[in-house]
Amino acid sequence: MGAHDSHRGDLGGFLREGGSTLFPEEIALLGDLDGKTLVHLQCNSGGDSLSLALLGAVVTGVDISDEAILYARRLSSETGITAEFVRADVYDWLRLTAREERRFDVVFSSYGIVCWLPDLEAWAGGIAAILIAGGRFVLVDFHPAAEMFDERWNRAHAYPFGGEPRVLREGVGDYVAESGAGLTPAGFVEGARDFENPHRSHLFGWGLGEVVTALAGAGLRIVALEEYPYSNGERPFDGMRELPGRRVVPPEAVPAVPLMYGISAEKT
Numbered sequence: 001m002g003a004h005d006s007h008r009g010d011l012g013g014f015l016r017e018g019g020s021t022l023f024p025e026e027i028a029l030l031g032d033l034d035g036k037t038l039v040h041l042q043c044n045s046g047g048d049s050l051s052l053a054l055l056g057a058v059v060t061g062v063d064i065s066d067e068a069i070l071y072a073r074r075l076s077s078e079t080g081i082t083a084e085f086v087r088a089d090v091y092d093w094l095r096l097t098a099r100e101e102r103r104f105d106v107v108f109s110s111y112g113i114v115c116w117l118p119d120l121e122a123w124a125g126g127i128a129a130i131l132i133a134g135g136r137f138v139l140v141d142f143h144p145a146a147e148m149f150d151e152r153w154n155r156a157h158a159y160p161f162g163g164e165p166r167v168l169r170e171g172v173g174d175y176v177a178e179s180g181a182g183l184t185p186a187g188f189v190e191g192a193r194d195f196e197n198p199h200r201s202h203l204f205g206w207g208l209g210e211v212v213t214a215l216a217g218a219g220l221r222i223v224a225l226e227e228y229p230y231s232n233g234e235r236p237f238d239g240m241r242e243l244p245g246r247r248v249v250p251p252e253a254v255p256a257v258p259l260m261y262g263i264s265a266e267k268t
């Protein structure tokens with residue numbers, strides 16, 4: 001997280017001046033947030049959480065990373081944008097919150113979420129349990145179909161199914177540096193160089209159908225399931241071209257494939 005955060009520039013100043021780190025896709029799926037209680041699960045360093053607060057939501061951000069939560073709390077006090085940040089495992093926090101009978105209008109999560117989840121049913125059930133009736137869950141994430149390709153667009157891997165465990169021996173890399181301006185709306189700063197992660201990562205491969213089925217099975221009505229043939233901010237493949245608004249598209253010669261998806265679901 002330290003390496004990622006080292007590239008973010010004056011994010012505090014950017015937010016203080018009313019800037020937003022959010023993309024149009026999640027803003028459209030979330031709809032009006034004014035006065036809504038919102039929990040941002042796996043919120044990372046809090047830039048999106050504070051951008052949601054600027055849209056009028058009363059925000060709680062949850063992440064398992066100490067460094068991410070420390071950065072998020074600092075960003076909140078530096079900007080004066082109010083949000084509560086909790087360092088917790090998402091499953092533990094959902095269980096505890098349901099037991100305490102706390103409820104939210106909106107649950108939100110985005111960009112690199114489902115790959116960290118070993119149990120989709122417990123996750124979806126936990127989200128349903130903390131939403132008010134009529135409350136909404138919004139997820140925007142990278143499409144599992146994109147995982148079938150290597151960096152050079154060769155079809156190299158099977159479509160992910162069943163929470164198949166995957167160990168990333170080299171750990172999570174410095175994808176913020178690799179994405180340049182794509183993930184640093186406040187301006188890219190050189191920051192950490194040649195970052196090597198000493199910690200391996202344990203990831204889980206799920207198909208899109210499994211995500212949707214888990215949410216529906218938890219009593220959430222799917223209102224929208226969008227697929228997008230581009231990536232927001234990140235450049236996972238060779239030859240990606242950046243369009244305005246930090247939208248990154250494949251080279252013209254590559255046939256369209258969904259690179260992200262978005263879900264809006266309602267607690268019935």
Ligand SMILES: C[S@@+](CC[C@H](N)C(=O)[O-])C[C@H]1O[C@@H](n2cnc3c(N)ncnc32)[C@H](O)[C@@H]1O
Nearest residue numbers: 042043044048063064065089090110111112116
């Ligand atoms: C790729 S990031 C999400 C990006 C984020 N939306 C942003 O705005 O930067 C994934 C996050 O999930 C968090 N995470 C992974 N497993 C978790 C768990 N079991 N409980 C809570 N957070 C978790 C990581 O610490 C990381 O911050």
